[in-house]
Amino acid sequence: MELVRPADIEAARTALAGVVRETPVTPSRALETVTDAPVLLKCENLQRTGSFKIRGAYRRIQRLSAAERAAGVVAASAGNHAQGVALAARLLGTRATVFMPAGAPLPKIEATREYGAEVELVDTLDETFTAAEAFATRTGAVLIHPFDHPDIVAGQGTVGLEILEQVPDVATIVVCTGGGGLLSGIAAACAPAGVRVVGAQAAGLAAWPPSLAAGAPTSVAGATIADGIAVSRPGEVTYAHVEALVDEIVTVDEEAIARGVLRCLEREKLLVEPAGAAAVAAVAEHPRRWPAPVVAVLSGGNVDPMLLVDIVRRGLVAAGRYAALRVRLTDRPGYLADVLHRVGLAGGNVVDVEHRRLTGSGPDAVTAPGTVDVALTLEARGHDHRAAILADLAGAGYDVAAE
Structure with a gap:
């Protein structure tokens, strides 16, 4: 499989100019006291729609033909991808239908609707993708996968290009990972520059370690509070990138993730969802494991207020x-x-x-x-x-x- 090249990511960045914001990188004094080395946070929680997902969704839809856009797009998501697809479709003048689980947080459902998508609710998260595929077959709409497509990977890789410019001496980038779109994109952008790229996955639903051990994408079962990276099986496209370009995958438990959310709230004054805090948790759990400066990517900040209350309580208990x-x-x-x-x-x-x-x-x-x-x-x-x-x-x- 041909991997996404830095030139592909540069082209995606040109297409995204004026659509996404270049999110800030800020030093983390709290993490530096733990690591005794420079640690910086890449704040994609401050991106439009509250996460990096708009980058890949926009590039994927922007690359569709006029006929494909006329047929509309469809996606399956519990939150961040849904909002990214909804806004990207509106900006590019096409219709979006998004299948979401009925149990998804109401703020995420309403935000997806406000961005212009038609939301269809199904019983469970597992059923959303099946429903989206059936809708695509029935209507001709183009399915926008949350991670497993080269254009998605190229769009997410623009985060890596920004980091290279904002932190020219970066030695390690730690990235939360579920399906692997963001991790693959950052690795495609930064690994050729000699930067060490590390994936951080929730231990409660960690498909990457067994997949890499087996030499192919492998399905696992489990659960995690980090719903943004709750993916039971990597994709074929992302697997090829991670296997070739990513240096290491580590896992972090639920208590460490909760502490990461709490650390971002209290010490960094940043609202970060559990998936976004996985990288922070990994740096805190492995304080001297990687060369510095280290950049931890805060992938998103869309968190249900009720879940946030529970997570903060978990973080306080864990601490x-x-x-x-x-x-x-x-x-x-x-x-x-x-x-x-x-x-x-x-x-x-x-x-x-x-x-x-x-x-x-x-x-x-x-x-x-x-x-x-x-x-x-x-x-x-x-x-x-x-x-x-x-x-x-x-x-x-x-x-x-x-x-």
Whole structure:
């Protein structure tokens, strides 16, 4: 298979002039304290439609013939690709139909409609692509694949060209990856310049390691909070690029991704979706693994507000700053007040208190007579501080455990 060339990416960049913005690159002081080396963030979360996807979608549709555009385009997506296709189609004067799962976040569905696409909802994410293929066969509309096409790869590769200009001495670029379109494009643009390119994938749904080991795209099952990279099988086009050009694939777990989202919010003042934070998570988990300067690509910032609340909570728990304790007390006045007083003296901030006389099901569901379980949710300064609060309560004679 012929790979996308730097010249193809340069042509895509010319076509995208005035359509996409050249997103900024900003130093990450927080990550530099972890790595002891320069780390910069490429902020595609600030791109039009909130992610890099507009780049590939526009280039793919722009390259269609007049007859193909007249027939319209169709796509399947849970969010970012949907919005990129919708806007690109509107800018290029063609109709777009996008199949999305009924459970997709409402803001993403509404944004896709506002960009001008007709949205069709189906039951699950797996069914969206089948429905889109059937629609293409029935109507003649052109299917715009989210990653597995050379024009998509070339469009996404323009991110890499910008990085080469913005950070001329870049040594390593870390890129989140699902299907591999962005990773392939950046590798096609930057690997010839001697830049090390690393893919970061969610461990909960990581198809790249087994695919590369097998020598061909391989399907896996799993789940991840990083829905933007929740792809169960790489494409043929992207596989060829990753195998030939990408130096390494690493995986990051859910807690690391949640910490990455929280790190971007708190320290970088950037709203980044879980997929976009995967590269940040990889740099934080492997602080001295790659030559510096390192650029981590923040691929998007489209995150459902309700999911964001859960992710922030996960990040706080993973960082030891949000703790749940179970304390068994004598059920008499004064004991709870003493526990709360001790937590306060230790510097903990109690968020919630719940009395539990029923602790589960079966014969042990009821606490012993004269006792009560109290569930405390509190804020701490980290793992050591949380452990110190537990130790203080245990030292005072309380039966206490982390939940």
